[in-house]
Amino acid sequence: MITMNHVSKAYATGAPALNGVDLHIKKGEFVFIVGDSGSGKSTMIKLLLRELVPTEGEINVMGYDLVRIRHRKIPMFRRNLGIVFQDFRLLKDRNVYENVAFAQRIIQKPTKEIKRNVPSILATVGLAGKYKAKPRQLSGGEQQRVAIARALVNRPSILLADEPTGNLDPKNSWEIMKLLEQINENGTTVLVVTHNREIVNAMQKRVVTMKKGVIVSDEEKGGYIDDED
Numbered sequence: 001m002i003t004m005n006h007v008s009k010a011y012a013t014g015a016p017a018l019n020g021v022d023l024h025i026k027k028g029e030f031v032f033i034v035g036d037s038g039s040g041k042s043t044m045i046k047l048l049l050r051e052l053v054p055t056e057g058e059i060n061v062m063g064y065d066l067v068r069i070r071h072r073k074i075p076m077f078r079r080n081l082g083i084v085f086q087d088f089r090l091l092k093d094r095n096v097y098e099n100v101a102f103a104q105r106i107i108q109k110p111t112k113e114i115k116r117n118v119p120s121i122l123a124t125v126g127l128a129g130k131y132k133a134k135p136r137q138l139s140g141g142e143q144q145r146v147a148i149a150r151a152l153v154n155r156p157s158i159l160l161a162d163e164p165t166g167n168l169d170p171k172n173s174w175e176i177m178k179l180l181e182q183i184n185e186n187g188t189t190v191l192v193v194t195h196n197r198e199i200v201n202a203m204q205k206r207v208v209t210m211k212k213g214v215i216v217s218d219e220e221k222g223g224y225i226d227d228e229d
């Protein structure tokens with residue numbers, strides 16, 4: 001589903017952000033990506049989204065060769081991915097329903113289908129009763145649920161979450177992680193970049209630890225490794 005072979009990414013300045021990374025993720029896995037600030041996690045996510053191209057190496061996601069993919073095929077490729085960020089990135093002047101429906105309008109789903117799909121996905125994330133609310137009327141946890149609904153409504157095969165609990169209190173963080181786990185149990189491959197040590201240690205999932213652009217550990221049912229530096 002996701003393969004990175006000897007992937008390096010150097011920016012114009014500084015040491016390479018990624019340096020010879022090999023990573024294989026199978027369909028249906030739940031993987032945490034952890035590591036100190038600057039270890040290369042965001043760079044990895046950007047490469048998987050094809051926002052960046054590697055300096056060296058090969059990346060294949062869902063059968064798409066991300067080094068050689070033609071520009072006009074990138075939007076089609078990205079339909080396979082749902083993305084969630086730390087800061088939610090909702091449309092502030094649109095209500096919950098519109099925020100989720102927007103993702104379907106972009107891919108030109110017929111209105112009839114949108115009217116069926118949006119309430120269904122809002123029920124999945126536990127927000128069926130809040131479809132008319134504006135983002136500012138929601139808690140941080142609820143806003144993140146809207147963002148997750150928006151990421152899922154087009155039924156992506158892979159969900160990428162970049163620090164999804166970074167702005168949430170512990171209770172909401174747990175609820176969001178449990179929701180991501182449930183989404184994974186329903187068949188979606190889930191990658192979560194996080195600094196949340198307690199949750200990583202408790203959830204007993206695969207943990208890939210990055211340090212200075214390399215993978216220093218990759219463990220099934222792993223934990224958060226403390227940096228001794």
Ligand SMILES: Nc1ncnc2c1ncn2[C@@H]1O[C@H](COP(=O)(O)OP(=O)(O)OP(=O)(O)O)[C@@H](O)[C@H]1O
Binds near residue numbers: 040
């Ligand atoms: N656009 C850029 N130009 C130059 N260097 C960059 C750029 N983006 C990131 N870097 C550098 O690449 C390295 C890896 O950064 P990256 O953002 O991938 O780390 P990260 O693990 O996601 O960090 P954080 O946890 O703080 O988000 C860092 O040294 C960073 O300074």
